[in-house]
Each structure stands twice: as structure tokens, then as C-alpha cells.
Amino acid sequence: MFRTRFSTLFRNSGGELRNGWWIALFFLLLAAGVFPLIMLSSSLGFELAPWMQALLVLLVSLLCQRLRGKPQAQLLGALNRQWLRQLAAGVLLGAGLMALPALLLTLTGQLSWQWHGLGQTALLAALLLFVGVAVTEELTFRGFMFQRLIDGIGSWPAQLVMSAYFVLNHASALKQGDSWHYLAMLNIFIASLMFGLAYLRTRSLALPIGLHFMANFTQGTLFGFGVSGSAEQGMLSPVIAAGCPDWLSGGSFGLEASVPGLITVILFTVLLWRWRGSAAT
Template identity: 45%
Template sequence: MRTIFRDPNGQLRNGWWILIFLLFVLATRVVHAPLVAALKALDVPEAWRDPLPVLFVLLATWACTRLRREPLSSIGLELDRRWWRQLGAGFGLGMAALALAALLMMAVGGVQFELQPDRSASLLAWGLYGFVFAAALEELLFRGFLFQRLLDGIGVWGAQLLLAGLFALAHWGNPGMEGATRIWATVDIGLASMMLGLAYLRTRSLALPLGLHLGWNWMQGSVLGFGVSGHAAAGWWQPVFADAPAWMTGGDFGPEAGAFGLLVDLVMLVLLWRWKGRAPAPAPAMVPVPAS
């Protein structure tokens, strides 16, 4: 029985930690539904309910790290100056990557942009607010505790490929996920997952993948007005599609279902692969003190 539950070092195996984490997440879902219903009854606006899923996943993660006698920061949430710099750099790079995909679409005549008459700074700010929690939820779930236990258990390639499949599968119920769009979007979302996973591996922090995810989504939805994984977004600009096929631009689903979005993700993946990264220096090994 020891080999089933514990590794040769006597530690609980990663598979059991993954099961414990998933059970904690399921337990928070039981609390989440009645809490949301109660807040709705109190007429609490939906925007103020957005942080709840993130807080519950953080709670499940905290419970697992406490059981492992590790700090919550061990999953990549150090929140020091280096962390915030990486978050900002990722945010800018994510915006630039999406802008590049849009420029490529414009270059082939697939899309044009019109300024929205009701654009405002508050629209951009509220869009950023919503996308912060959406990106944080997905990064905590797919690049947090679960990813790190998979890395330790089955290695980099196994963890990356498995979570790429799960990340794509998690988006299958999104609006517009049908026909050729399903194929293009599934491939691109899987590649995006591997790119974000590589961003974590190069830094051992959630800051860079979170920034990339947030910058891409905010530029895509709140600034340029594209759909975000099939969900309509009110943007500062409004895309007007020409006669280019949907497989090229992604159509209403967004650039994730288009050739140029896929191309940019591939470029980002290669750049991160070639980058050596800036992972924090490992902590010095503890030297046992001889008994006196």
C-alpha cells in the first residue's frame, strides 16, 4: 500500500494531491451556488460577484498548500517587485501579440475597425476589471497547483500536453464552437495553453502567464471589440469583417479561431522556447547541524 499512496521519499504521490485539489474545488462549488443566489436576492451587481470564483479557487489552493506545509506563494504568487514587473511585461506583450494578429488581418483586407460612438474610459476600465478575474481564474486552475503537481509527477511534456487538452476542452461549450471553428479554436487554444505553460516554466511564477492572458483578452475585447472565445465584448473599436473566410479571421468567435491568431501564438511559443527565462534563484540547501 505504501507504493500506492507514497513515493520512495515517503511523500504523498502527486496523483493524490491532484485528487485532493479537485475535491476542494468541487466543495467550493457547493458553497458558490447558494452564495451567488443570496447575493442576487440582495441585488448585488454581477460585477461585484466576479471575484468569487477566483477567491474560491485560491481557497482550495491555500488548503492544499497548507496540507503540504508550503506557503500559498509557492504556486507562483510571490507578489514581490519582480512579480509585478513580469505581470506588466506580460500584459504589454499580450496586447502587442493580439495587435499583431489584428494588423495581419487588416493587411489581407479581412477586417477594418470603426470607432464606437459610445466609447469611454469607463468601458475600458470595466473591461479590464472583468478580464482580470477571468484570466486569474483560468491561470490559477491551469497553471497553478494542478499544473505544478503534474510537472512533478509526469514531467514537462506530459503536463503541457494534458493541460493543453483540458484547456481546449474547457472552452468547447463556448458560443460559436461548431464546425470548422471548433477545429481552429481547439488547436489554437491548446497552443495558447502550452505558450502560457512555458511562460510559467521560464519564470516559475504565475505573473508572466497571467499578464499575457490578461493583455491578450483585454486588447481583443475591450479595445478592438473582437469576440473573446465566442463571448461578445463591447470595445473601443468595432471590427467590420470583409469577405475573408472565418477560418482566417476567427469571425465572431475571435482571433483564437483564426489563422492569424494561431500564427501569432506559434511565434510567441517559439520566442518563449528560445528565451532562457528569469526563474528565481533556488533557496540555499539546508545543512544539517550536528548534534552537540
């Protein structure tokens, strides 16, 4: 009797390792790679670039998927023309996600623009930065761990857990100010639901990666707003009208912390929720 109960603690009725233990293994392997990499970068004096983080999370995710005996297509989505089309669709949606609130603020006279321009080197650096960030965060929050939670507790409980974790991951940025603190927190939480829906509707990471990447790239590199509180130099420099409150413009945090940004992310989330996509939830 004891042996049976002990066995069910680790394995389900089908004899497979329970999803919670797979998540624990994912974190353990990630830590086994992260800590030596941090120590190495500190001793050799190089920066732990986003592409390095993305590569580490990808390798750990693929390793866990291999240990489960499952194909990588279940993790990333089938790498075919459909994957590329979904990536392109995500890029278009990500651009619109930031262009709409910027346009609204411009049309209402709360925002004007100055051309700043970026050299090829700065543009390439920004491109690599935001690709690395998008791949790292989507693999972490919509990849192996999210997919194990879906199998274990269902889609929407998994969405709520990962969205709370996504907010927690931005905690240091959210502590930078008071006027937009709760607005930014709500925006980030709903954005995570939106990225999660992009995965659930396609069962592929292509759409959420494209959406996440281009939202950050448009907000920071093209429009010159802060990205989650991190100041960015863009091709354009936004000039916020005198007296425009931070809750309307987003202040130093970026459009993510503005009411127009919140309205837009809610709109895009509802659209993804209503879209049946190519996979049933």
C-alpha cells in the same frame, strides 16, 4: 507486505503524499467551495462574478500549499519587484499577441475599423472581468494542479495534459460553429502550451497572468472582437470585409480562431520556448 504496498499507494519513497492525491484533494476542496457558492448565488439572485471565482481558486490553492507545508512563493512566485516586472512583460506580450493578427488583417484590406468608445463604467467592468478570468484560469491550469503534475510526470507530459484540459474547458464555446471549430481548438491548445511555458521559464504566475489578461482585454475590450466565442463591446468595432472567410478573420469566435491568430500564437510559443528565462525546466 500488504501494508507496505498499501502505504506506497498513498505515499512516495520520501514519505510524502503522492501528487495525484494532492490533485484529488484540490478538486475536492474546490467542489466544497463551488457548490455552496452556486447555491447561494442562485437563492439570493446575484451573479457568480469572475473575481469571486478567482478568489475561491486562490484560497483553495493556498490552502493546499499550506497543507503541503510549502511556501506560497512556490505556487505564485515570489511577490516582489521581479514579479511585477514579469506581470508587465506579460501585459506587453498579450497586447502584441492580438495586435499582430489585427494589423495583418488591416494591412491586407480584410479589416477596417470604426470608433465605438466605452464609458468609464463599462471599461472598469471589462477590466475586472478579464482580470478575474485570467487569474482564475491561470491558477487552475498553471497553478497548484499543474505544478503537482510537473512533479509527478514531468514538464511536457504535464503541459499536454493541461492543454487538453484547457481545450475541454472551452468545449461549450467551441461547439458554436463549424467553419472555425478545429482551428479554434488548435489555437487554444497551443495558447495553453504558451501560458505553460511562461510559467516554466519563470516559475511564477506573473508572466502567464499578464499575458492571458491582456490578450483577452486587447481582443475584446480594445478591438471589439469576440473572446473565445463570447461577444464583446470594444472601444473599436471591427468591420470585416465582404467575402472574408471565417478562417481568416476568426468570425464571431474572435482572432483566436483565425489563421493570423494561429500563426502569432505559434510564433510567441516558439519565442518562449527558445528563451531560457529565469528558471530551468
